[in-house]
Amino acid sequence: MSRRSSVRARGREAAPARARLLASVGAATLLASISVVALAPPGSGAAPTAGGPLGRERPATSAARHPAHPSRRAVRLRVLRVSPAGGATGVAPRSPVTVTLSAATAATSPYPSLSPSVAGSWRGAGTATLVFRPTEPWIPLSSVTVRVPGGAHGVRAESGSTLTAPVSRTFSVANGSVLRIQQLLSLLDYSPLAFAPAGSAPPAGDLAAQAAAAYAPPPGHFTWRTRAWPSQLLALWQPGVYSVMTRGLVMSFQADHGLYVNGQITAGLWNDMFLALSSGVVNTGGYDFALADKTPPEALTVWHDGAVVLHSPANTGISQSPTADGVYPVFARYRYQVMHGTNPDGSLYSDPVQYVAYFNGGDAVHYLARADYGIPQSLGCVELPFAAAAQAWPYLAYGTLVDVTG
DSSP states (O other): OOHHHHHHHHHHTHHHHHHHHHHHOOOHHHHOOOOEOOOTTTOOOOOOOEEEEEEEOOOOOOHHHOOOOGSSSSSOOEEEEEEEEETSSSTTOOOOEEEESOOOBTTTTTOOOEEOSSSSEEEESSSSSEEEEEESSSTTTTHHHHHEOOOOOBBBTTTSOBOHHHEEEEEEEEEOOHHHHHHHHHHHHOEEEEEEEESSSTTTOOHHHHHHHHOOOOOOEEESOOOOSSHHHTTTTTSOOHHHHHHHHHHHHHTTTOOOOOOOHHHHHHHHHHHHHHHOOOOOOOOEEEEESSSSEEEEEEEEETEEEEEEOOBBTTSOOOOOOOOEEEEEEEEEEEEOOOOOOEEEEEEEEEEEEEEEEEEEEEEOSSSSOOOOOOOSSSSEEHHHHHHHHHSSSTTTTEHHHH
16 A cells, blocks of 8 residues: 555544534534645655645646656667768768767667678777777778667667667768779780789788778889780870770670679679689780771771781761761670661661671661772761671670771
């Protein structure tokens, strides 16, 4: 029985003595004069309060309604902040990851997880701030997901409360150096230039060292494997610049390693280059270059590893639909295809073509039957005789540069 109920019981036990008094002074007067002392629950810290007439005590204090000590109440655990923030880009490769919670965690509470993982350690057990400090860099352009576990087996506060549901945030790591991309493509024999490091190079099989070199390329120098290339190709080389030549090299690597051939640098590209270097998987197909010269008589010349392997008459675009000058990497190839389009007069065409290598939009090097070659006849493509197209096609691989000039 509580103290409050004991007070009421004592009041009922005294009723017979008071009944004799009620006979002389009147029941109404006595009932109006009786008061009851209301005692606070143990541990509430409140003093007893005087009540009004019997049965009309004052409302209990907030401490009486909530007997638990405020500091011991279980507060729902929340994630206040994750840094780097979700959606952040260009994050430094060794940036610490911080998770700030609304209350201190229990000493045995699990830490958040990171995907992809890198070497490093979490700190902050028993506090509201959990920090991961990586000892190795993430692969450039990685999308890193921070997952704070929730539920019964999730992060726990000292009070015993947990997250009601897991919380995830994803950020993107900064890109590496274009110069290192060029170095790797040379080391993997995709480039017509060789690279020699000036000092000690990161071990090929050490992926962490390779990831670090992606952000801080080792010093060294490039040299042409042969100077027998045409001046047009020699002029395209720009160390440290993501030029069309470097884009073509990337596309060649992507095609050989089953990646989407678009010339874009991604985390998958970096990862596959590291693995190729580690396993010694290098290009054995050499390097190719094609020059479409619109100077009459028009011709296509193809080089392989610095030597001319084809020189053939060719047709380029007519004045109403010229072949645009520029340097373009081959991005699509077909052994046979039916090309559909619209002629300058508005009529439609459907032309069967063979040995097709697209290099600029709808423009491609291919075979199309013509009475003669060497003059403008196409709608932007570079047309070749059948034998020449068959000979050129193996060299017009993904990423091979086609230089249209004249």
